[in-house]
Amino acid sequence: MTEMTKIVKTIANILFPFTVIFGLYVIAHGHLTPGGGFQGGAIVASGCALLLVAYGSRWVFSRIKEKRLATFESIGAIGFITVALLGIVFSMVFFGNFLAGSHLLFGTVPETGSTLADLNTGGVLPLMNFAVGVKVIAGLFVIVVVMAYASSTKEWSQ
Amino acid sequence: MIEYIPYVAVICMIFIGLYAAIFRRNLIKMVIGITIIESGVNLFLITLGYREGGVAPIYTSLPPGTTYPEQMVLPVPQALTLTSIVIGVAVLALMLSLVMHIYRKYGTLDVQKIRRLKE
Amino acid sequence: MTFLDALLFHSPALIIAIPLLSAFLMPLVSRIHGKLRNIFAVSMIGLTGCVIGVLATDVLANGPRVYIFGAQDIALPLVRILFEVDSISIFMAIITILLAFIAVIYSWSFMNHQDGLDKYYTLFLLLLTSALGMELTGDVFNFFVFLEISCITSCALIAFWIDEGEALEAAFKYIVISSVGALFVLFAVGILYAQYNALNIATLANALQYSFLDKIVLVLFLVVLGMKAGLAPMHMWLPDAYGRAPPSVTLIIMSATLASFYGILRVVFTLYGNVLTTSIRFDLPLNTIVGWVLIALAIVSILIGVIMALIQSDFMRLIGYTAVAEVGYMFLAVGTGIAALGTPYATVALQGGIFHVLNDALDIGLLFLVAGAIYYVTKKRSLDDIGGLARNMKFTTIFFFIGLLAVAGMPPLNGFTSKFLIYESVYQLNPILSIIALLCSILLLAIFIKVLYAAFLGPQLPDLKDVKEAPRSMLLAMGCFAALAIIIGLFPNLFLDTLVKPAADALLNHAQYITTVVGGI
Numbered sequence: 001m002t003e004m005t006k007i008v009k010t011i012a013n014i015l016f017p018f019t020v021i022f023g024l025y026v027i028a029h030g031h032l033t034p035g036g037g038f039q040g041g042a043i044v045a046s047g048c049a050l051l052l053v054a055y056g057s058r059w060v061f062s063r064i065k066e067k068r069l070a071t072f073e074s075i076g077a078i079g080f081i082t083v084a085l086l087g088i089v090f091s092m093v094f095f096g097n098f099l100a101g102s103h104l105l106f107g108t109v110p111e112t113g114s115t116l117a118d119l120n121t122g123g124v125l126p127l128m129n130f131a132v133g134v135k136v137i138a139g140l141f142v143i144v145v146v147m148a149y150a151s152s153t154k155e156w157s158q
Numbered sequence: 159m160i161e162y163i164p165y166v167a168v169i170c171m172i173f174i175g176l177y178a179a180i181f182r183r184n185l186i187k188m189v190i191g192i193t194i195i196e197s198g199v200n201l202f203l204i205t206l207g208y209r210e211g212g213v214a215p216i217y218t219s220l221p222p223g224t225t226y227p228e229q230m231v232l233p234v235p236q237a238l239t240l241t242s243i244v245i246g247v248a249v250l251a252l253m254l255s256l257v258m259h260i261y262r263k264y265g266t267l268d269v270q271k272i273r274r275l276k277e
Numbered sequence: 278m279t280f281l282d283a284l285l286f287h288s289p290a291l292i293i294a295i296p297l298l299s300a301f302l303m304p305l306v307s308r309i310h311g312k313l314r315n316i317f318a319v320s321m322i323g324l325t326g327c328v329i330g331v332l333a334t335d336v337l338a339n340g341p342r343v344y345i346f347g348a349q350d351i352a353l354p355l356v357r358i359l360f361e362v363d364s365i366s367i368f369m370a371i372i373t374i375l376l377a378f379i380a381v382i383y384s385w386s387f388m389n390h391q392d393g394l395d396k397y398y399t400l401f402l403l404l405l406t407s408a409l410g411m412e413l414t415g416d417v418f419n420f421f422v423f424l425e426i427s428c429i430t431s432c433a434l435i436a437f438w439i440d441e442g443e444a445l446e447a448a449f450k451y452i453v454i455s456s457v458g459a460l461f462v463l464f465a466v467g468i469l470y471a472q473y474n475a476l477n478i479a480t481l482a483n484a485l486q487y488s489f490l491d492k493i494v495l496v497l498f499l500v501v502l503g504m505k506a507g508l509a510p511m512h513m514w515l516p517d518a519y520g521r522a523p524p525s526v527t528l529i530i531m532s533a534t535l536a537s538f539y540g541i542l543r544v545v546f547t548l549y550g551n552v553l554t555t556s557i558r559f560d561l562p563l564n565t566i567v568g569w570v571l572i573a574l575a576i577v578s579i580l581i582g583v584i585m586a587l588i589q590s591d592f593m594r595l596i597g598y599t600a601v602a603e604v605g606y607m608f609l610a611v612g613t614g615i616a617a618l619g620t621p622y623a624t625v626a627l628q629g630g631i632f633h634v635l636n637d638a639l640d641i642g643l644l645f646l647v648a649g650a651i652y653y654v655t656k657k658r659s660l661d662d663i664g665g666l667a668r669n670m671k672f673t674t675i676f677f678f679i680g681l682l683a684v685a686g687m688p689p690l691n692g693f694t695s696k697f698l699i700y701e702s703v704y705q706l707n708p709i710l711s712i713i714a715l716l717c718s719i720l721l722l723a724i725f726i727k728v729l730y731a732a733f734l735g736p737q738l739p740d741l742k743d744v745k746e747a748p749r750s751m752l753l754a755m756g757c758f759a760a761l762a763i764i765i766g767l768f769p770n771l772f773l774d775t776l777v778k779p780a781a782d783a784l785l786n787h788a789q790y791i792t793t794v795v796g797g798i
Contacts, residue, residue, distance in 0.1 A: 032218075038244050070304055077301040085294060087347075094290035095346045115218050143251050151258065172464075179457065185449070192456055199460050199467070206471045234356070235470065238418060242463055245425045249456050252429055256436060256449050263442045274443050275517050277588070 003056030012054035019047030027133035031122035037129045041136025048141045057148035064145065069138045076135030083127050097123040164205040171198030185257045185267045189250070196246040203239045207232035281331070288332040289344040289360040292370070293410055295325050300402035307395035318398050319381050322405070326374045333367045337779055341793045343415070351794065359477055361415030363790055364779035368631070369412040369539045371776070372638050373532040377405045383646055383754035384525035387653055397437065404430040404529050411536040415794070416477045417469065417548075420540065421462050424505070427533040428455040434530070435522040447517035454514050458501040465497040478548055479794035482787065487552040487563070498544045499567070505537035507604040509578040515601055516585070520594035524649030527593075528642050531600070535634055538607060542784060545615060550787035553618060568616025571608050576713060578605030583717045586724050590660050592651065595728065596644045599684065599721060603637040606630075609714060610699045613706050622702040627781045629698030632773065636683070636691045636765065643680040643758040647673055650747040650755070651732065660728065665737035669744050674733045676755040681729060683762045685722035691765035694773075 003009070026033075027040030052060050087096030099106050100123030108120050171194055178191025208231060213220060215233040257267070264272050284291070299321040307314040336342055341363035348357055381401070388394060403426065410423035432455070436448035470476055472491075473484045485491060504511035515534075519527050545553075545567060553564040582602025589595040610630030617623040650673050657663050667674040679690065686696040696718060704711035746752070765772055783790070 032216075036240075038240065067308075074301055074304045078298070078305075081294060081298045081301060085298070088287055088290070093345070093347060093349055094287065094294065097347065110218055117218060140247075147255065147258065176457075179453065188453060192453065192460075195457060195460050199464050202464060203467045206467055234476070235467070238463075238467070238470075241418075241422060245422070245429075248429055249425075249452065252432060253449070253452055253456075256432075256445055256452065259436070259439055260442070260445050260449065263440075263445065272442075272446060275446060275521075277585075 003059065004054050008054050012050050016047050016051055019050065020044050023047065023137075024133075027129055028126065029117075029119070030129040031125045032117045032119070037132025038136050040129075041133045042140065044133075044137045045140035045144070048137075049144050052144060052148055057145065057152050061145055061149040066142060066146065069142045073135050073138040073142070076131050076133075076138065079131035080128055080135070083124055083131065087124070097125075099123040099127075164201060168198050168202040168205070171195070171201065183269050185260065185269060185272075188269075189253045189257065192253070193246070193250060196242070196249075200239050200242055200246075203235045203242065207235035284328065285331060285335055287344075288328050289342070289362055289413055290346070291328050292325060292332070292413065293360075293406060295321060295328070296402045296406040296409070300399050300406065303399045303402065304395050307398070311394070314395060314398060315381075315385050318402065319378075319385075321402070322374065322378050322381055325405075325409075326378060329367070329370050329374050332362065333371060336362055336367045337364055337775065341783070341790055343793055355475065355477060355480060355794070358419055359415045359794065360413050361479065361790065361794065362413055364783040365539065365542065365631070365781075366412050368776055368780045369535060369634070370409055372535060372635055373405070373408045373412065376528045376532045376638055376642060377401075379642065379646075379754045379757055380525040380528040382757075383528075383649070383751055384523075385750045386748040387525055387649060387751060388523065393437075397434070400430045400434050401526075401529060404434065404533060408529070408532045408536045411533075412539055415479065417481065418466050418476050421459065421466055424462065424537075424540075425456075425459050427536070428452065428459055431518075431526075431530045431533055434526045435518050437523055437526060438521075441521070443517075444521040447514070447521040451514045451518050454504065454511075458504050461497050462501050465494040468494050477794065478543065479791045482548050482550055482791050483795050485549065485552060487549075487555055487557075491549075491552075495544070495549060495567075499541065499570075502537045502540045502544070503574070503608075506534055506541065506608075507578070507601050508574050508608055509581050509601065509605070510574075512578060512581070512601045512604075516594050516597035519597035519600060519645075520591060524593070524645045524652070527645050531638060531641065534604070535638060538604070538634065542611065546784040547787045547790050550791075553615075564615050564618045568612045568614075568618075571612030572616065572710065575605045575608035575612055576710060578602065578608065579714060579717050583720050583724070587720070591658055592648045592660055592728070592732070593645070593658065595660075595724070596641065596648060599644070599724075600637075600641050602717065602721065603633075603641060603684070606696070606699060606714065607633050607637065609703060609710065613703050617706055622705045624781060624785065625698055626702035626706075627784065628773070628777050629695050629702060631780050632769075632777045633695035633699065635772070635776075636695045636762075639758050639762050639765070640680055640683040640692055643676060643755060643762065644684065646751065646755045646758065647677045647680060650751050653751070654744045654747060655741055660731045663732050663738070663741065664735045665733070666741065666744065667733040668737060670733075670746050672752050673747055673755070676759050677729065677733065679759045679762060681722070681725040683766070684725065686718045687722070689763075689766045691762045691769070694766060694769040 023040045023043035025040070026035035026043055027037060030036030030040070084095045087098055088094055090096070091098035101107060101109055106120055106122050106124075106126055108118060110118055110121050175191045175195035175198060178194065179188050182188055182191065209229070212229055212231040215230040260272060261267055266272065299317065303314065303317070306317050332342075341361055343351070344360045345351060346358045388397060407423045407426035407430065411420055411427065414420050414423065432448050432452040435451060436444050438444045466476070468490050469481060472488070473481055475481055475484065500511070507515045518530065522530065549563070554562045556562045557566070579602050582598045582605060586595050586598035586602070589598060607630050610626045610633060614623045614627035614630060617626070650670070651663065651666065652658060654670065655663055683690040683692040686692040700711050700715055703714065
């Protein structure tokens with residue numbers, strides 16, 4: 001895929017940070033508003049796909065290291081399973097929510113009814129949201145970059 | 159009567175997707191047919207959870223005076239639909255990479271020219 | 278609690294968590310060294326096998342065991358995912374972990390000269406996780422998620438040799454059929470949730486009234502799970518996929534196939550267990566209709582499998598068609614057990630069918646390992662190109678001969694024990710079915726004698742003059758299967774009393790499964 005004109009590249013430069021911040025907002029507030037790990041990760045990955053279309057797949061593929069993205073993906077998945085296994089150690093059951101109601105990271109329990117949304121609630125859920133978000137960002141970005149680069153090399157376009 | 163329109167749409171989508179997956183000879187059209195079936199099943203799951211006059215199922219943002227959980231829309235089908243969308247993305251990525259490999263190997267996307275395993 | 282008690286309490290979660298964690302750790306471990314990756318895979322599968330062994334000794338003695346994710350005990354309303362392990366689940370889990378362990382030992386040297394092996398082992402462990410999850414779960418949406426994971430990972434593994442076009446075609450056929458099927462299972466799960474507002478199998482089985490929508494759900498489950506298990510006329514993907522995948526992959530895909538067969542047993546006997554004797558049409562109860570439909574499809578499978586295997590010249594595709602015929606035998610036995618529910622020979626038929634799952638996994642697995650050894654040594658697939666290999670590959674010939682006798686149902690090997698139970702009980706339902714099954718078994722013997730003569734005996738071909746014996750780890754894997762086949766053939770009552778009879782009892786007494794969850798509230 002070849003690159004696009006200067007106007008498209010400039011607008012993509014302006015839009016990319018907003019997209020990434022919006023995606024990270026959706027990941028981080030997954031326990032309060034609609035959203036969560038997969039949805040926010042898909043938004044960030046679509047921002048990365050915008051960069052891919054604007055700058056051309058060969059330039060992007062030569063700048064990123066694909067093995068490092070695969071390592072990120074593994075780290076996200078390992079984080080998810082580790083938090084679930086920590087439930088066995090601290091809360092006596094797999095996937096147990098051991099942070100809810102305690103004084104540690106995400107511990108407070110809100111009351112029902114119309115209250116102000118507090119980011120400090122939810123227990124283990126925001127940690128799992130982050131892990132899944134990292135995995136989805138890395139995974140979808142790798143898929144899109146490798147498919148775009150592979151279809152632009154000589155032997156695949158015939 | 160008007161609340162049955164989503165179910166009619168679901169049946170139409172599933173049949174259109176099955177027609178595209180069975181009767182079309184281009185590989186990409188078969189993949190698109192499977193995606194249409196998946197969208198139809200997701201629409202079915204979301205429509206199941208609707209309750210007349212319900213509010214969004216978030217405990218900390220209920221309007222005052224509503225009793226929970228009777229006036230909330232069911233949240234479990236929303237979780238099922240989300241899982242199904244994620245699975246659909248993974249299956250779509252896998253099918254498209256297989257189609258790319260098949261095109262590189264055979265040079266065509268016509269199913270009747272690709273078939274080698276016949277008996 | 279002592280360490281063993283804690284291990285026993287958490288074992289259903291650990292059986293899923295250990296292969297999953299090692300699948301995600303595999304890309305990091307394989308960047309260090311290649312041999313470390315192999316050792317890591319074998320040791321993690323061995324660890325899972327030990328945990329399954331610990332759970333098996335408890336479940337076979339004390340009855341079903343429930344594990345709830347996220348809470349300590351059952352509390353109404355039951356919204357959490359639960360794993361419920363009873364004797365039939367742990368029997369299938371033992372078969373799955375045995376197939377996976379032998380496949381990993383075999384692929385130590387079979388996949389030695391190929392690259393991309395870290396992704397191979399990751400997908401292998403994920404497929405093992407999904408097969409174990411299908412067998413241990415007590416929640417019908419969780420079953421759908423594990424079914425989809427097994428579809429995706431086995432499709433990627435079937436297409437592992439991407440420079441052969443036929444492997445890509447087999448993988449594409451498989452993913453199209455499987456994903457449409459899995460979407461219909463999701464449709465059925467949605468219908469069940471809309472009617473009864475519950476997703477776990479025990480609550481659904483307790484609340485099921487046999488309405489019109491439940492008939493649609495039963496048909497969808499039977500068709501899709503029969504497609505995944507290889508029942509004709511939905512078997513079209515099976516010879517392509519089994520014939521074109523690497524043989525160690527075929528072993529673990531067979532465990533996913535057997536997990537789908539377990540799904541049919543769970544749906545018919547437990548989910549619809551309370552309504553199996555209600556009469557629906559022409560004064561026929563439900564179990565008669567479902568049983569005879571399964572028997573008819575099973576006879577078609579046996580005939581198609583055996584007749585198509587007669588004309589094949591590709592070795593692995595021939596064994597694939599034999600696998601279709603063996604699945605037909607399993608469904609014949611289970612169909613008889615359903616159609617004649619309540620009579621004593623129905624219990625014998627069910628025991629024969631469940632025992633045949635174990636024997637079929639061992640026999641067809643051994644044949645695939647032998648075919649893989651021949652492919653590894655000679656790089657040829659077709660029976661027309663090979664001949665006279667018995668001079669150089671002595672051990673492989675002996676293992677193939679054992680596998681041949683076992684598949685055809687000859688005493689004193691293990692195929693005879695389960696096939697004898699099937700013949701005996703099906704004869705009392707209808708003699709013609711038993712005679713067809715017996716004749717097809719003899720035809721299988723003829724087919725494999727032809728293969729033995731074509732591949733191993735006969736004159737030695739000039740370009741195969743200096744082939745060597747298969748490597749040691751492949752011989753070790755084949756030897757394990759052959760030894761197990763002989764042991765089960767010589768002492769069948771040992772396995773029948775400890776493993777198979779509790780499994781058949783757990784299926785027929787579905788009330789115990791339900792009251793473990795619902796009655797405890």
